[in-house]
Amino acid sequence: MEWLRGVFTNPAVLSAIKVTFQMAFASTLISAVLGVTFGLWLQNHEFAGKKVVVRINRTLMGVPPVVIGLLVYMLTMRGGPLGPLVLLFTVKGMVLAQVLIITPIISGMVFSYAESAVPAIRAFAKTMGADKKQTDRLIISELRNEIYFCIITGFGRAISEVGSVMLVGGNIKGHTRTMTTMISLLKSQGIYSEGIGLGVLLLVMAFILQTLGDYVRKEQIRDENY
Amino acid sequence: MRITELRKKIGKTDLYVEDLNIESGMIHGLVGPNGCGKTMLLKIIMGIVEPDSGTIDYEGLKPSEITMMSQRPYLMHANVYDNIIYPLKIRGEKTDPAEINGLLERAGLLGIKDQYAGSLSSGERQKLSFIRAIVFRPKMILMDETLSNLDSDSEKLFREMVMERHREDGSTWLIVSHQWDEMNELFDKVHHMEKGRIV
Numbered sequence: 001m002e003w004l005r006g007v008f009t010n011p012a013v014l015s016a017i018k019v020t021f022q023m024a025f026a027s028t029l030i031s032a033v034l035g036v037t038f039g040l041w042l043q044n045h046e047f048a049g050k051k052v053v054v055r056i057n058r059t060l061m062g063v064p065p066v067v068i069g070l071l072v073y074m075l076t077m078r079g080g081p082l083g084p085l086v087l088l089f090t091v092k093g094m095v096l097a098q099v100l101i102i103t104p105i106i107s108g109m110v111f112s113y114a115e116s117a118v119p120a121i122r123a124f125a126k127t128m129g130a131d132k133k134q135t136d137r138l139i140i141s142e143l144r145n146e147i148y149f150c151i152i153t154g155f156g157r158a159i160s161e162v163g164s165v166m167l168v169g170g171n172i173k174g175h176t177r178t179m180t181t182m183i184s185l186l187k188s189q190g191i192y193s194e195g196i197g198l199g200v201l202l203l204v205m206a207f208i209l210q211t212l213g214d215y216v217r218k219e220q221i222r223d224e225n226y
Numbered sequence: 227m228r229i230t231e232l233r234k235k236i237g238k239t240d241l242y243v244e245d246l247n248i249e250s251g252m253i254h255g256l257v258g259p260n261g262c263g264k265t266m267l268l269k270i271i272m273g274i275v276e277p278d279s280g281t282i283d284y285e286g287l288k289p290s291e292i293t294m295m296s297q298r299p300y301l302m303h304a305n306v307y308d309n310i311i312y313p314l315k316i317r318g319e320k321t322d323p324a325e326i327n328g329l330l331e332r333a334g335l336l337g338i339k340d341q342y343a344g345s346l347s348s349g350e351r352q353k354l355s356f357i358r359a360i361v362f363r364p365k366m367i368l369m370d371e372t373l374s375n376l377d378s379d380s381e382k383l384f385r386e387m388v389m390e391r392h393r394e395d396g397s398t399w400l401i402v403s404h405q406w407d408e409m410n411e412l413f414d415k416v417h418h419m420e421k422g423r424i425v
Contacts (some may be wrong), residue, residue, distance in 0.1 A: 124300035129290030
């Protein structure tokens with residue numbers, strides 16, 4: 001209890017919590033918009049090389065975050081093509097790296113769900129006389145649980161990320177230090193108990209968010225459409 | 227509606243309809259064994275599947291005036307009532323709860339109208355699909371063995387409902403059946419299908 005009180009009065013920890021959630025929410029939001037749109041677009045369009053695009057997307061789903069971190073570092077360093085934007089060692093730079101990691105995960109999952117469910121939804125919409133806009137709206141509404149799951153998976157990845165965040169953010173105290181990079185630092189200093197405590201706190205916060213999300217979404221019974 | 231020189235090959239199904247006239251205001255039967263291409267023909271008429279070649283003259287019928295009931299109907303992630311009013315909602319038409327409740331009562335679905343549609347039995351799903359298809363009064367209704375999972379009493383009731391609706395609004399029906407049964411009493415005209423051909 002004493003430790004917990006200490007955590008919430010320590011400005012360094014509070015700053016890490018704030019940066020973690022700022023970065024996770026911003027990167028998940030951007031990735032959700034990009035990933036859901038691209039996943040659904042990919043399902044609905046036939047073109048030469050589509051299989052290759054799907055394969056590349058699947059490969060990027062498993063790309064090591066540290067590789068993306070290195071790439072973003074090189075892009076945003078002073079002499080890099082994005083250097084003038086001054087993104088290195090900022091939360092914005094960390095968000096950019098996270099977006100590159102999470103977007104393929106969300107788009108790949110959305111594409112996979114859409115491949116099995118959307119043809120039936122489109123056929124149904126046609127039998128009901130729905131126009132294109134109404135059909136698109138119906139698809140999103142019918143896939144809302146799956147889309148929610150994809151976004152939650154992306155958020156889970158964002159909140160737990162260390163490698164790329166460390167490289168791009170630089171783990172600067174009170175500025176770009178997140179809960180995970182702080183845990184990593186505590187470990188290197190041999191302060192294990194506080195590291196575990198922060199880890200548990202991170203899990204509890206993620207659990208509370210999931211519970212809130214489930215409450216808002218309303219659980220639905222599994223159906224037999226597909 | 228006139229279908230001419232229509233061809234479609236998917237897997238083992240090799241569909242070829244040389245000339246099929248579906249006169250409006252009649253109840254047509256499309257009878258044939260399993261796998262002869264009946265469902266494929268309905269899907270092509272509905273616009274769900276593109277034919278390889280051939281023409282369909284809809285004679286002024288708009289796509290939104292045709293509907294199709296599948297053997298395994300798709301149900302939205304919503305309750306029974308919301309599923310039924312969906313075609314009215316997208317047309318911006320006012321829903322008449324009394325009329326809808328009346329249809330639900332006849333179909334035996336009134337007691338479960340607030341139930342999540344995904345939890346229905348296959349028979350109840352077919353009943354829902356039937357009500358949903360007729361509620362917006364389409365001019366042409368394609369039925370793909372929609373009543374096959376119903377018990378004999380329910381099937382009889384739905385046959386009566388087909389007749390009533392047909393008499394009321396003069397709608398055109400194309401009803402698929404794989405065997406010669408009581409359903410065939412409804413038909414004004416029967417088209418036999420075998421190995422992808424109308425015979």
